Amino acid sequence: MSVFSDPRWHEAWNHLGDYLGSHVRVSVTALALGLAVSLPLAIIARNRPVMRTLLLGVASIVQTVPGLALLALFYPLLLAAASLTVSWFGFGFSAFGFLPAVLALALYSMLPVLRNTITGLRGIEPQVLEAAQGVGMTPAQSLAMVEVPLALPVMMAGIRTAAVWVIGTATLSTPIGQTSLGNYIFAGLQTQNWVLVLFGCAAAALLALAVDQLLALIEAGLRSRRSLRTALGGAGIVALVVATLIPSIGRTSSTYVVGAKTFAEQYVLSSLIAERLAAAGLTATTREGLGSNVIFEALVNGDIDAYVDYSGTLWTNQLHHSEIKPRRQLLDELKAELARQNVTLLGELGFENAYALVMPKTRADALGIRTIADLAGRAPSMSIAADYEFFSRPEWARLRAAYGLNFRTQRQMQPDFMYAAVASGEVDVIAGYTSDGLIAKYGLVVLEDSKAAIPPYDAILLMAPKRAEDSALRDALQPLIGRIDIAAMREANLRAAGGDGNASPDAVARWLWDKTKK
Amino acid sequence: MQNTVQIAFAHVAKSFDGGRVKAVDDVSLQVARGEFLAIVGSSGSGKTTLLRLANRLIEADSGQITIDGEDVRAADPVGLRRRIGTVFQSGGLFPHMSVAANIGITPKLKGENGADIAARVDELLDLVRLDRKQFRDRFPHELSGGQRQRVGVARALAANPKIVLMDEPFGALDPLTRDALGDDYRALHARLGLTTVMITHDMTEAILLADRIAVMRSGKLLAQGTASQLAQSGDAYVSELLSTPRRQAERLNALLPRGAA
Numbered sequence: 001m002s003v004f005s006d007p008r009w010h011e012a013w014n015h016l017g018d019y020l021g022s023h024v025r026v027s028v029t030a031l032a033l034g035l036a037v038s039l040p041l042a043i044i045a046r047n048r049p050v051m052r053t054l055l056l057g058v059a060s061i062v063q064t065v066p067g068l069a070l071l072a073l074f075y076p077l078l079l080a081a082a083s084l085t086v087s088w089f090g091f092g093f094s095a096f097g098f099l100p101a102v103l104a105l106a107l108y109s110m111l112p113v114l115r116n117t118i119t120g121l122r123g124i125e126p127q128v129l130e131a132a133q134g135v136g137m138t139p140a141q142s143l144a145m146v147e148v149p150l151a152l153p154v155m156m157a158g159i160r161t162a163a164v165w166v167i168g169t170a171t172l173s174t175p176i177g178q179t180s181l182g183n184y185i186f187a188g189l190q191t192q193n194w195v196l197v198l199f200g201c202a203a204a205a206l207l208a209l210a211v212d213q214l215l216a217l218i219e220a221g222l223r224s225r226r227s228l229r230t231a232l233g234g235a236g237i238v239a240l241v242v243a244t245l246i247p248s249i250g251r252t253s254s255t256y257v258v259g260a261k262t263f264a265e266q267y268v269l270s271s272l273i274a275e276r277l278a279a280a281g282l283t284a285t286t287r288e289g290l291g292s293n294v295i296f297e298a299l300v301n302g303d304i305d306a307y308v309d310y311s312g313t314l315w316t317n318q319l320h321h322s323e324i325k326p327r328r329q330l331l332d333e334l335k336a337e338l339a340r341q342n343v344t345l346l347g348e349l350g351f352e353n354a355y356a357l358v359m360p361k362t363r364a365d366a367l368g369i370r371t372i373a374d375l376a377g378r379a380p381s382m383s384i385a386a387d388y389e390f391f392s393r394p395e396w397a398r399l400r401a402a403y404g405l406n407f408r409t410q411r412q413m414q415p416d417f418m419y420a421a422v423a424s425g426e427v428d429v430i431a432g433y434t435s436d437g438l439i440a441k442y443g444l445v446v447l448e449d450s451k452a453a454i455p456p457y458d459a460i461l462l463m464a465p466k467r468a469e470d471s472a473l474r475d476a477l478q479p480l481i482g483r484i485d486i487a488a489m490r491e492a493n494l495r496a497a498g499g500d501g502n503a504s505p506d507a508v509a510r511w512l513w514d515k516t517k518k
Numbered sequence: 519m520q521n522t523v524q525i526a527f528a529h530v531a532k533s534f535d536g537g538r539v540k541a542v543d544d545v546s547l548q549v550a551r552g553e554f555l556a557i558v559g560s561s562g563s564g565k566t567t568l569l570r571l572a573n574r575l576i577e578a579d580s581g582q583i584t585i586d587g588e589d590v591r592a593a594d595p596v597g598l599r600r601r602i603g604t605v606f607q608s609g610g611l612f613p614h615m616s617v618a619a620n621i622g623i624t625p626k627l628k629g630e631n632g633a634d635i636a637a638r639v640d641e642l643l644d645l646v647r648l649d650r651k652q653f654r655d656r657f658p659h660e661l662s663g664g665q666r667q668r669v670g671v672a673r674a675l676a677a678n679p680k681i682v683l684m685d686e687p688f689g690a691l692d693p694l695t696r697d698a699l700g701d702d703y704r705a706l707h708a709r710l711g712l713t714t715v716m717i718t719h720d721m722t723e724a725i726l727l728a729d730r731i732a733v734m735r736s737g738k739l740l741a742q743g744t745a746s747q748l749a750q751s752g753d754a755y756v757s758e759l760l761s762t763p764r765r766q767a768e769r770l771n772a773l774l775p776r777g778a779a
């Protein structure tokens with residue numbers, strides 16, 4: 001059997017138009033914006049030493065900020081800006097997806113363009129500049145007819161660098177809601193679908209290479225003063241942009257957008273919701289890989305229409321409550337508080353995905369550990385691993401306070417690797433998720449939280465404020481309420497992590513729907 | 519008209535580095551219409567600064583410079599430069615422009631139409647004795663030093679200036695090319711009725727080409743006049759400058775008997 005007959009290739013191909021198109025659009029826009037800002041700045045700063053130093057210094061500092069962090073920072077920044085424009089001018093804008101991605105990437109592109117433009121302009125022989133003045137050019141004419149044309153090859157080299165950086169970094173714009181080739185990578189990492197990861201990386205690399213080569217052609221044309229090459233390279237870039245615009249023109253815009261966070265269960269559930277909407281005759285698309293904090297804001301702002309969250313997460317993180325209430329009471333209060341923000345809590349799906357401390361069953365039995373209280377005595381000689389957010393979440397603080405937990409080391413890990421790590425003894429305990437199928441697969445046991453330090457985490461279906469009165473959406477989603485029990489979800493999660501052709505979120509979602517048929 | 523003053527420097531001074539370096543120190547000098555004036559001096563004498571003051575590439579600290587009786591400070595510097603042809607040291611050609619584009623630049627800046635400029639470029643190539651077809655589309659890096667300087671001269675003449683300023687135009691050329699180019703330019707100067715100010719550090723060149731010579735040293739104008747007038751000057755530095763070409767001429771006369779070669 002050929003590798004390419006794997007259904008995952010097919011799945012990857014199906015998304016290519018959408019992902020690649022969005023990727024090119026966001027990259028090209030960011031690059032254009034970056035150039036529009038950097039080029040005039042560089043020209044103004046070229047003969048002003050203080051401004052030059054300042055500008056290059058700031059651009060260098062921006063460059064040291066990791067791409068993911070830079071992108072993530074723009075989301076709250078724009079949210080704040082949007083709320084300002086709402087209160088001042090009466091209109092807002094979406095702080096989600098395209099805009100923050102473009103701004104962050106544009107900022108990222110500035111250093112090489114600034115540096116090369118300034119270097120190129122300053123490298124021109126003084127005799128040539130004097131001749132330009134001497135033959136009667138105004139400063140603007142000298143810039144346009146002599147300085148820029150002569151500096152252009154050096155400037156182009158900077159633009160090439162910027163283009164490659166932007167295209168590479170744009171893969172990180174997926175978590176802030178911008179569809180990109182990063183969707184392959186994030187989805188693949190979460191569902192352990194290495195074909196997708198590879199596909200995404202290769203596509204981004206090929207795109208960067210293609211753009212770089214086209215720009216190189218322009219650069220070579222400029223250097224050797226052959227306008228044919230320059231024109232060919234320019235035509236190539238234009239063709240690329242046009243090609244990515246065509247599918248978006250032809251594409252019907254989806255009415256409903258279903259959000260998903262960055263882990264496999266969320267991918268499956270968003271697929272399930274999208275399939276349900278499709279079955280009800282509604283058009284739907286999914287926005288996957290959204291950060292835990294981004295996704296709720298995106299719902300409130302109407303950038304997504306529906307998604308599944310967990311009661312405890314909203315209770316502690318979004319509503320900032322520190323006290324924990326019994327399950328039913330917490331759900332009721334949550335519903336009331338969300339209603340105040342006009343967010344509809346449609347209901348619980350029927351399972352809980354709570355954080356839980358998990359360790360191998362054999363080891364727990366041998367050490368006589370059954371509850372977290374039992375663990376507390378052993379913790380100082382043990383190591384714990386958790387996902388990227390757990391240690392900064394209030395649950396962790398509560399757990400530590402309630403049980404006096406104090407581990408020897410804390411490690412952050414990609415969630416999919418934690419289970420294998422604890423099973424193999426790499427770490428002693430992990431903060432896993434109760435709905436994870438790997439708990440059963442690796443023979444792990446969930447330690448009992450007898451002091452109820454961890455809040456309940458019922459999976460709940462949320463609808464955006466603008467959909468509050470949308471009965472078609474409500475009716476399509478209603479059958480999901482109370483339908484999925486923990487066993488079904490665990491098995492679905494295990495399948496999603498299966499890494500074979502049946503592991504795609506769509507396939508697992510279909511399986512889950514059939515499995516839970518009443 | 520022949521003897522009216524075209525360019526006049528009156529008590530002109532210019533210093534750099536906040537007054538520490540006096541590049542031009544109280545210089546008064548007149549250039550008559552149709553005259554070929556050479557300004558001679560070693561490097562650092564202020565001769566290049568004096569030239570740049572004339573078309574306001576730099577501004578004088580004090581004193582007055584007039585062209586055709588008009589104070590240059592009252593003129594728009596860009597317009598002034600378009601009216602004056604300038605030949606730069608080693609050409610100063612724009613490396614990214616063809617010979618034709620280089621020559622036609624000032625008319626283009628003045629907004630003349632393309633056909634007129636093209637015709638003018640061909641005419642100028644003839645004038646500086648470069649083959650039209652062969653050189654029109656070449657780039658500066660494809661030319662020899664002498665050819666580059668011929669293009670430089672053509673560019674300076676493109677907008678029909680009455681005044682041409684030349685900053686050590688032939689300094690970097692081999693002696694034969696230098697001689698040929700100097701003679702050719704001198705002929706153009708006469709034919710077109712130009713007023714030329716040429717900077718050089720070579721007294722021999724100045725004597726052979728110019729009507730009148732001004733000698734500068736440390737920012738000051740030491741002497742001015744025809745070669746024979748300078749020879750009467752009591753100034754030691756001027757005499758020393760003149761002694762070299764004279765000594766060379768005598769030795770050459772001795773070594774190359776008339777009728778030989």
